[in-house]
Amino acid sequence: MSSFDDSDAFEAAAGASLAARAMAARPMPYMDGLNPAQRDAVEQVDGPVLMLAGAGTGKTRALTARIAHLLSMGHARPNDILAVTFTNKAAREMKNRVGQLLGQPAEGMPWLGTFHAICVKLLRRHAEMVDLKSNFTILDTDDQNRLLKQLIIASDIDEKRWPARALGSVIDGWKNRALTPDKVPAADHGAFNHRGVELYEQYQTRLRELNACDFGDLLLHVIRIFQENEDLLAQYQRWFRYILVDEYQDTNVAQYLWLRLLAAGHKNICCVGDDDQSIYGWRGAEVGNILRFEKDFPGAKVVRLEQNYRSTGHILAAASGVIEGNKGRLGKTLWTEGEDGHKVRLIGHWDGDEEARWVGEEIEALTTGTSRIAHGRRNVRSTSFQQENDRRAKGGGDSPIKNLNLQESLGGSNLPEEEKSDIFNTFSSNEIAILVRASHQMRAFEDRFLTIGLPYRVIGGPRFYERMEIRDAMAYFRVVVSPDDDLAFERIVNTPKRGLGDKAQQTVQKMARSNGVSLLEGARLCVETKAIGGKGGAALGVLIDGITRWRQMLQGPLRQVGPAEDLIQEEGAPSGVSHVELAEIILDESGYTGHWQNDKTPEAPGRLENLKELVKALEGFENLQGFLEHVSLIMDNESDDQEPKVTLMTLHAAKGLEFPAVFLPGWEDGLFPSQRSMDESGLSGLEEERRLAYVGITRAEEVCTISFAGNRRVYGQWQSQLPSRFIDELPEAHVEVLTPPGLYGHQGAMSASASPVEQTMAGSNLHDRASKADVYNSPGWRRLQANQGQRTMRQPSEAKNMTIDADAVSAFTIGDRVFHQKFGYGEVMSVEGDKLGIEFDKAGSKHVVGRFLVAAGNESGGDVPF
DNA sequence: TTTAGCATGCGAGAT
DNA sequence: GCATGCTAAA
Numbered sequence: 108m109s110s111f112d113d114s115d116a117f118e119a120a121a122g123a124s125l126a127a128r129a130m131a132a133r134p135m136p137y138m139d140g141l142n143p144a145q146r147d148a149v150e151q152v153d154g155p156v157l158m159l160a161g162a163g164t165g166k167t168r169a170l171t172a173r174i175a176h177l178l179s180m181g182h183a184r185p186n187d188i189l190a191v192t193f194t195n196k197a198a199r200e201m202k203n204r205v206g207q208l209l210g211q212p213a214e215g216m217p218w219l220g221t222f223h224a225i226c227v228k229l230l231r232r233h234a235e236m237v238d239l240k241s242n243f244t245i246l247d248t249d250d251q252n253r254l255l256k257q258l259i260i261a262s263d264i265d266e267k268r269w270p271a272r273a274l275g276s277v278i279d280g281w282k283n284r285a286l287t288p289d290k291v292p293a294a295d296h297g298a299f300n301h302r303g304v305e306l307y308e309q310y311q312t313r314l315r316e317l318n319a320c321d322f323g324d325l326l327l328h329v330i331r332i333f334q335e336n337e338d339l340l341a342q343y344q345r346w347f348r349y350i351l352v353d354e355y356q357d358t359n360v361a362q363y364l365w366l367r368l369l370a371a372g373h374k375n376i377c378c379v380g381d382d383d384q385s386i387y388g389w390r391g392a393e394v395g396n397i398l399r400f401e402k403d404f405p406g407a408k409v410v411r412l413e414q415n416y417r418s419t420g421h422i423l424a425a426a427s428g429v430i431e432g433n434k435g436r437l438g439k440t441l442w443t444e445g446e447d448g449h450k451v452r453l454i455g456h457w458d459g460d461e462e463a464r465w466v467g468e469e470i471e472a473l474t475t476g477t478s479r480i481a482h483g484r485r486n487v488r489s490t491s492f493q494q495e496n497d498r499r500a501k502g503g504g505d506s507p508i509k510n511l512n513l514q515e516s517l518g519g520s521n522l523p524e525e526e527k528s529d530i531f532n533t534f535s536s537n538e539i540a541i542l543v544r545a546s547h548q549m550r551a552f553e554d555r556f557l558t559i560g561l562p563y564r565v566i567g568g569p570r571f572y573e574r575m576e577i578r579d580a581m582a583y584f585r586v587v588v589s590p591d592d593d594l595a596f597e598r599i600v601n602t603p604k605r606g607l608g609d610k611a612q613q614t615v616q617k618m619a620r621s622n623g624v625s626l627l628e629g630a631r632l633c634v635e636t637k638a639i640g641g642k643g644g645a646a647l648g649v650l651i652d653g654i655t656r657w658r659q660m661l662q663g664p665l666r667q668v669g670p671a672e673d674l675i676q677e678e679g680a681p682s683g684v685s686h687v688e689l690a691e692i693i694l695d696e697s698g699y700t701g702h703w704q705n706d707k708t709p710e711a712p713g714r715l716e717n718l719k720e721l722v723k724a725l726e727g728f729e730n731l732q733g734f735l736e737h738v739s740l741i742m743d744n745e746s747d748d749q750e751p752k753v754t755l756m757t758l759h760a761a762k763g764l765e766f767p768a769v770f771l772p773g774w775e776d777g778l779f780p781s782q783r784s785m786d787e788s789g790l791s792g793l794e795e796e797r798r799l800a801y802v803g804i805t806r807a808e809e810v811c812t813i814s815f816a817g818n819r820r821v822y823g824q825w826q827s828q829l830p831s832r833f834i835d836e837l838p839e840a841h842v843e844v845l846t847p848p849g850l851y852g853h854q855g856a857m858s859a860s861a862s863p864v865e866q867t868m869a870g871s872n873l874h875d876r877a878s879k880a881d882v883y884n885s886p887g888w889r890r891l892q893a894n895q896g897q898r899t900m901r902q903p904s905e906a907k908n909m910t911i912d913a914d915a916v917s918a919f920t921i922g923d924r925v926f927h928q929k930f931g932y933g934e935v936m937s938v939e940g941d942k943l944g945i946e947f948d949k950a951g952s953k954h955v956v957g958r959f960l961v962a963a964g965n966e967s968g969g970d971v972p973f
Numbered sequence: 974t975t976t977a978g979c980a981t982g983c984g985a986g987a988t
Numbered sequence: 989g990c991a992t993g994c995t996a997a998a
Contacts, residue, residue: 978995978997979994981991982991
């Protein structure tokens with residue numbers, strides 16, 4: 108515990124000078140430019156405060172100003188403040204911005220972080236109170252699933268019918284609700300074929316044996332420690348004199364309990380959030396927490412931030428119109444001093460491909476200034492964009508893995524000068540985002556953008572550390588650092604392939620179990636006793652020798668991993684090998700790098716690239732132990748490429764972001780709102796979807812374009828779609844209905860038979876929906892319907908075939924110059940069916956599927972269907 | 974033991 | 989439509 112006291116003293120000193128500096132310059136400079144509501148939220152220092160911050164109302168600004176205020180007015184020292192966020196990104200951003208307000212980096216805020224990071228810190232100190240050692244490992248979802256799978260199989264349950272993932276989410280659900288196995292209510296006992304609770308219990312036992320915990324445990328263990336040790340809790344209550352919580356609407360029951368315990372004494376808790384942006388119910392968030400705040404904390408002051416600095420009047424009005432459909436809101440009305448701007452644009456398409464094609468064309472129009480919208484674009488909006496850019500330019504962040512996140516996810520910071528100069532006449536690609544409900548919707552857009560050569564980036568998907576190669580590499584590091592890490596050993600023992608299949612691995616398991624040793628030791632015994640012989644045994648022997656050798660190369664006398672701040676690198680490592688070099692050696696000598704070098708699949712170069720990045724990331728750490736300590740909590744996936752690109756992501760991923768131009772495709776009932784959401788959660792599911800719609804619209808600063816398609820392929824099957832009910836809820840006065848020019852009727856008649864699908868499009872449904880809402884009386888809407896009425900001839904499947912034909916491989920012959928999104932320019936060397944052999948200028952020779960290629964230097968022809 | 978070929982089933986995804 | 993995971997063959 109001594110390190111705790113020491114670091115506090117140090118941090119207090121640092122904080123005092125922070126505050127002094129800020130004060131010396133001018134009293135309360137952080138208040139500059141705050142509106143009255145924001146000031147209110149900043150100045151109400153004591154007692155419970157709920158800051159209801161609508162989208163784009165300067166929430167982070169107010170929150171960081173509040174921290175600056177607490178510090179510089181002497182209410183608190185940096186280590187007196189507990190500030191929790193959900194994501195590392197948010198924590199980083201808050202740190203940076205507090206630092207900026209105070210004129211120097213806010214290094215000394217030890218308790219600003221995510222719920223999980225703070226819990227890790229607490230739990231390392233008090234691990235023994237919950238039967239863990241302070242060097243416990245944190246399992247991620249993947250580890251968790253493998254462990255659960257073992258338990259399921261051991262219990263003689265059919266893993267096919269009852270997959271580990273399902274059990275994992277059941278258990279996570281319980282942990283989100285702070286339910287330990289003994290507290291699971293009877294109503295839930297049927298879960299997982301009535302074996303859920305029993306398996307949950309076994310799982311917890313295994314975790315304790317492995318000296319490990321999962322993400323949920325981080326919170327639950329800390330809660331238990333607090334509940335069982337009044338004195339300790341009281342101590343922390345005194346230490347954390349001021350508590351701030353970001354995105355309070357996303358807290359789950361466990362987080363709520365955790366906060367309530369800590370705030371119980373002084374009640375100086377300031378929660379910031381927006382009930383209208385609660386979109387994470389499916390992962391345990393309880394909107395109820397924010398709705399109940401005033402009951403939970405009697406006498407709470409509620410401040411509403413309603414002045415919006417982001418979006419135009421029409422966009423705000425459209426968003427407000429939609430969200431008003433929800434019941435049980437705390438209620439806010441966003442307003443702006445800015446212009447009304449453009450109305451929200453609405454457009455219908457024949458099918459998903461046409462929607463993607465139209466969006467692609469519209470983006471080209473926006474970026475080249477040929478769109479009507481782009482003309483006369485004024486220099487008004489960009490306060491927020493500008494601020495964001497400034498912040499990023501200064502930023503860099505204090506993250507120890509800088510290399511991986513030089514830029515925030517959108518990469519907007521370092522536009523070349525010429526881009527900046529005309530940014531206000533047209534839109535840069537960086538300023539445009541396409542936000543989809545489900546990630547599979549992205550495919551159509553990716554295909555289209557690759558075809559027309561429009562640069563795009565996808566946000567989301569697997570994070571860096573979730574990638575196979577990263578997890579493999581980390582497993583190697585883990586085995587070297589802690590030889591007892593059986594889960595890691597299992598992962599790497601036959602990766603790359605060493606001829607050690609199920610049977611050999613079972614032999615190792617048995618050997619380890621009967622001797623009561625780790626798998627690594629068990630494997631050693633297997634080799635020594637020739638229990639595993641032949642080729643496999645030899646390879647295993649090589650691996651074990653390698654691990655032993657690498658272990659000796661670890662710097663200094665091996666110390667078990669403790670709290671990160673206790674890890675002090677010792678000078679003059681005996682081996683003379685830095686941990687970065689060691690990492691390279693491990694990956695090389697294990698054959699792992701070679702494995703990917705020999706791999707001919709198109710992903711292999713990317714994976715090698717990722718491994719390089721991983722090694723680079725190590726530079727930011729003192730040693731391997733320190734790296735592993737932090738990595739499961741903080742690695743993220745942000746690339747540092749500078750080229751302006753359109754952003755493609757899910758609505759969920761877009762929360763908290765903003766873009767001058769936003770496309771919201773796929774507004775069709777069943778897709779959005781999602782059928783599954785409504786089936787599972789009924790009205791509350793629908794309301795969450797509606798909040799998602801609200802989040803989507805409010806991401807847009809200037810131009811918001813909603814679209815839907817009449818036909819869509821769902822799991823390979825064509826389905827006719829109805830426009831989303833949320834479209835009916837858009838207030839007419841703020842919507843402009845577009846008809847895509849030249850989109851319809853260019854195909855020519857083919858067959859007169861009208862399928863049910865086409866009748867839907869042509870006939871009553873669209874029309875009924877429109878007239879029922881009595882919204883779309885504009886000429887554009889009528890024209891749209893009329894045009895659709897004429898088009899009774901084209902099968903969706905035929906449309907698709909035509910697209911394929913036009914895109915087809917045969918478009919390329921040997922000798923053609925081509926472009927590939929990932930590998931760049933190259934020349935066609937061979938053609939085999941849909942696979943093309945390409946000699947790339949930079950990336951060497953590869954086999955690529957034809958549809959990922961674009962004819963180079965031929966943008967206008969050949970590659971564009973129709 | 975590995976891998977090729979077929980059956981299966983599908984949401985959003987921080988920590 | 990495609991990724992995942994199993995069974996059959998090499």
